[in-house]
Amino acid sequence: MRIALGADHAGVALKHDITRLLTARGLACTDVGTMTADPVDYPVFAARVAEAVASGACDRGILICGTGIGMAIAANKVSGIRAAAAYDETTARLCRAHNDANVLTLGARLTDAATAARLVDIFLATPFDAGRHARRVAMIAAMTCAAALT
Ligand code: RB5
Numbered sequence: 001m002r003i004a005l006g007a008d009h010a011g012v013a014l015k016h017d018i019t020r021l022l023t024a025r026g027l028a029c030t031d032v033g034t035m036t037a038d039p040v041d042y043p044v045f046a047a048r049v050a051e052a053v054a055s056g057a058c059d060r061g062i063l064i065c066g067t068g069i070g071m072a073i074a075a076n077k078v079s080g081i082r083a084a085a086a087y088d089e090t091t092a093r094l095c096r097a098h099n100d101a102n103v104l105t106l107g108a109r110l111t112d113a114a115t116a117a118r119l120v121d122i123f124l125a126t127p128f129d130a131g132r133h134a135r136r137v138a139m140i141a142a143m144t145c146a147a148a149l150t
Pocket of ligand 1: 066067
């Protein structure tokens with residue numbers, strides 16, 4: 001599985017932790033930045049990860065900012081992206097099982113590193129339940145319009 005990871009200054013340290021963890025497990029990681037704690041604008045990195053997933057270059061995305069909220073709002077502007085902010089094991093599991101989320105967003109100011117690693121594991125391991133949920137996800141896709149930063 002190929003994973004695209006991105007973060008702003010609030011999430012960069014956690015992004016590096018998670019990238020190290022996934023790389024050590026043999027997963028192919030594409031880190032789109034940011035690479036330092038200098039202040040940056042999170043939509044830039046949300047767009048990079050969203051494009052990597054929407055284009056098929058990566059299978060899943062992980063985005064980290066202070067709350068996970070800005071990253072989710074921005075990534076969901078890109079056609080084909082279903083980004084979900086998760087804060088506990090239940091939301092990490094259900095965003096996959098019910099919503100077929102292809103991007104997980106995390107809040108580094110709200111979620112500690114050990115919990116974040118657990119949420120990433122659940123996000124990557126949980127299959128989509130399909131069934132009645134597939135119809136609803138298809139309805140969301142029909143609402144989506146193309147929009148991305150360049
Ligand atoms: C940056 O201070 C902060 O606003 C950002 O990381 C994120 O939490 C936005 O949703």
